Amino acid sequence: PIYYEITSLLVSKATEQLNTQFYGEIFLAISDHIAFAIKRKKEKIDLPNVVLSETKAIYKNEYQLGLWTIKLIKEKIGIQLEEAEAGYIALHLVNFSTKNSSQNxxxxxxxxxxxxxxxxxxxxxxxxxxxxxxxxxxxxxxxxxxxxxxxxxxxxxxxxxxxxxxxxxxxxxxxxxxxxxxxxxxxxxxxxxxxxxxxxxxxxxxxxxx
Structure with missing residues (x-):
């Protein structure tokens, strides 16, 4: 439930800041991602984000929301995720935005x-x-x-x-x-x-x- 709560807060913030709507699947996708990211962190499994620098440059606003989410996870769960996860969350926001019609x-x-x-x-x-x-x-x-x-x-x-x-x-x-x-x-x-x-x-x- 806490992962879904964090995702809901993120989607609400992103909807306002990015001036867009999101497909419903975003709740499952990001909640699921957070769950596995925390599991990997606990098991000390590093998953490098090879497109992090490109994501930061192309999708700046979404990346900042990803950083905000990492901070929120730290506050609510007490686990500090890596910067790479902000990049992954940013890509989820782009993928599930109704503005992104190409899905590419x-x-x-x-x-x-x-x-x-x-x-x-x-x-x-x-x-x-x-x-x-x-x-x-x-x-x-x-x-x-x-x-x-x-x-x-x-x-x-x-x-x-x-x-x-x-x-x-x-x-x-x-x-x-x-x-x-x-x-x-x-x-x-x-x-x-x-x-x-x-x-x-x-x-x-x-x-x-x-």
Whole structure:
């Protein structure tokens, strides 16, 4: 009952703060998650959240509600859960929100993680997760992912050729864009338009300070 009570408080708070409604299944899903999270904590089983940084960047408000829930669990049950659980709770909020008609949340987060991985490896950098540039990059990738999963092909007319040519004078940046393009094409069966490549160039340039 206490897990359901915590979930009810969370859903009420989220409904008000996020200005949305939630599917009824959210009560079972989050109550169940809290129960297993506490069970894992007691048994000292660590379950790392490999998409935590992407979740924090893309779904900031939901993540803050996840942190609030962890604090509430500590107050009511006396058990301190890990930050990773706030990320999982955030994804539940997104998945069960009536605003999220696509139901592609986990796919979007993994898409963003895929592209970030290519950027960090190719540019040989560790991106600053708390920076405004990273937040803008993540948001850009989120909307790109939504287009990919809708198979929403934008106009293929190249309107930014001059800008892109200038940006791609940096050989490493050019390689990075080509690797991202290939990763998305092979894994998600979507061909990046010329303009999409240009906008990615700009975001990567800002994040890598080049």
């Amino acid at each position: 949340t986990s796919k979007i987060v993994n898409f963003v993680r895929d592209v970030i991985e290519v950027i960090e490896q190719t540019m040989n950098v560790q991106l600053e997760l708390d920076s405004i540039n990273y937040a803008r990059l993540s948001t850009h990738l989120k909307f790109l992912a939504e287009r990919v999963f809708r198979n929403d092909v934008e106009n293929n007319i190249d309107t930014t050729e001059n800008i892109r040519d200038m940006l791609k004078e940096n050989i490493r940046l050019s390689l990075c864009i080509n690797r991202i393009k290939k990763r998305i094409e092979n894994k998600y069966h979507y061909l990046l338009t010329p303009d999409e490549q240009t906008y990615l160039c700009i975001h990567i340039k800002k994040n890598c300070h080049i």
